[in-house]
Amino acid sequence: MRRATSARTTATTGITAGAVVIASGGCAFLSRALGTNVDTGDGALMAAEVGATFSGMEFSNAYAIVPANSTITKTAYYGYATFFHADGRVLEGAGSTKGRSVIAKTLLSEPVFAQLDRADDDVQRQMRLGQPNFFLQFDRRGINPFTDRFEVSMLAEGTVRGTGGIDVVDDTCATSVPGLFAAGDAATRERICGGFTGGGSHNSAWAMSSGTWAGTGAARFARTERRVRAGELRPAGRAGLRPAQRSGLEASAVVAAAQAELIPYEKNLLRDGVRVQGALDELESLWTALSLGLGGDSGDERVRARQAAAITAVGRWMYHSTLARTETRGMSKRADYPDLDPAQHHHVLTGGLDDVWTATAATHSGLLRVAS
Numbered sequence: 001m002r003r004a005t006s007a008r009t010t011a012t013t014g015i016t017a018g019a020v021v022i023a024s025g026g027c028a029f030l031s032r033a034l035g036t037n038v039d040t041g042d043g044a045l046m047a048a049e050v051g052a053t054f055s056g057m058e059f060s061n062a063y064a065i066v067p068a069n070s071t072i073t074k075t076a077y078y079g080y081a082t083f084f085h086a087d088g089r090v091l092e093g094a095g096s097t098k099g100r101s102v103i104a105k106t107l108l109s110e111p112v113f114a115q116l117d118r119a120d121d122d123v124q125r126q127m128r129l130g131q132p133n134f135f136l137q138f139d140r141r142g143i144n145p146f147t148d149r150f151e152v153s154m155l156a157e158g159t160v161r162g163t164g165g166i167d168v169v170d171d172t173c174a175t176s177v178p179g180l181f182a183a184g185d186a187a188t189r190e191r192i193c194g195g196f197t198g199g200g201s202h203n204s205a206w207a208m209s210s211g212t213w214a215g216t217g218a219a220r221f222a223r224t225e226r227r228v229r230a231g232e233l234r235p236a237g238r239a240g241l242r243p244a245q246r247s248g249l250e251a252s253a254v255v256a257a258a259q260a261e262l263i264p265y266e267k268n269l270l271r272d273g274v275r276v277q278g279a280l281d282e283l284e285s286l287w288t289a290l291s292l293g294l295g296g297d298s299g300d301e302r303v304r305a306r307q308a309a310a311i312t313a314v315g316r317w318m319y320h321s322t323l324a325r326t327e328t329r330g331m332s333k334r335a336d337y338p339d340l341d342p343a344q345h346h347h348v349l350t351g352g353l354d355d356v357w358t359a360t361a362a363t364h365s366g367l368l369r370v371a372s
């Protein structure tokens with residue numbers, strides 16, 4: 001990586017490093033889910049541009065429950081909720097951990113309501129102490145979530161609360177590209193939690209642990225491997241940065257078009273091969289258009305263009321991997337393949353820019369494969 005653009009100053013800065021750790025988080029498609037609008041897959045795109053491999057990208061369709069028109073995707077407390085139709089009938093099968101698909105299916109045709117009616121007085125007190133920010137949104141709207149029914153929705157969290165990311169090939173969190181390391185949500189978390197993470201401390205434990213390992217590995221690499229001379233470096237970034245021609249395509253239009261394929265429940269959460277293929281075809285066309293014509297003049301425009309390109313790229317790896325896993329496993333549930341297939345107990349790998357590829361790799365019993 002040689003040049004970086006700062007959105008604040010619009011200045012372009014050259015950075016030469018002996019090794020790089022990608023720690024730019026996952027990708028939640030600018031869905032506005034709590035804390036995730038900074039996670040646009042930029043680091044994943046950078047890694048792909050130098051040839052990195054991704055793993056588990058089919059496990060990238062986490063959706064969190066929120067009160068309607070809110071962004072507070074704190075989901076743990078919905079374990080105390082009952083879900084309802086608008087007329088007050090209980091929505092059978094709906095639930096926070098098992099039963100989000102039921103909520104999503106119902107939301108396609110009618111509103112859904114929730115009430116945290118299974119928390120007794122003691123639990124209610126503990127809940128307010130435990131996660132005060134969960135209650136702010138209700139207090140401001142004059143809703144008592146323990147006694148009132150409130151409308152709910154679901155927001156996409158993509159790979160942030162999914163598990164897919166840049167593949168790590170040894171216990172230093174090295175990637176398939178020499179000198180490139182990955183940590184946290186940018187890296188695959190399959191080694192610690194398979195095809196489903198949800199919330200919980202293992203995510204930040206992984207971020208801290210993998211960050212330490214990757215940092216150590218990168219430092220060691222930079223000190224021991226031959227330094228590439230600055231004059232030998234070539235810029236690798238293309239989509240959104242160095243278009244072949246400028247077509248007037250706006251980053252906001254690209255993001256909206258990508259979101260239309262990545263966020264709807266019926267495409268990404270309630271997966272079916274035909275619908276996923278349709279969404280992928282749209283993203284492929286979008287990629288062709290943006291890689292030819294999307295760019296920006298100011299620093300801010302270039303940041304937005306890169307985000308748009310990265311979201312589209314992540315979406316393509318995600319849907320290619322989804323189609324390569326013809327079963328239901330972890331969070332990748334397919335209506336056309338509703339059962340787990342023991343023969344597919346493997347990783348789905350992917351990568352590539354204009355031509356996305358997929359392959360499979362055997363799983364390993366240890367946390368990571370150890371470098372020889």
Ligand SMILES: Cc1cc2nc3c(=O)[nH]c(=O)nc-3n(C[C@H](O)[C@H](O)[C@H](O)COP(=O)(O)OP(=O)(O)OC[C@H]3O[C@@H](n4cnc5c(N)ncnc54)[C@H](O)[C@@H]3O)c2cc1C
Nearest residue numbers: 023024025034038042073184185199200201202203204207
């Ligand atoms: C609502 C919610 C609740 C959660 N609750 C828990 C929990 O209770 N316990 C738990 O362990 N985990 C939880 N997680 C998961 C946890 O937040 C993540 O696993 C963790 O934040 C990952 O850390 P990270 O540093 O890899 O990524 P992030 O925290 O996403 O940080 C990535 C950083 O990279 C920056 N960045 C991105 N692109 C660029 C770029 N191009 N240039 C410069 N900077 C860039 C971003 O601005 C961001 O600051 C939760 C996640 C969500 C969304």
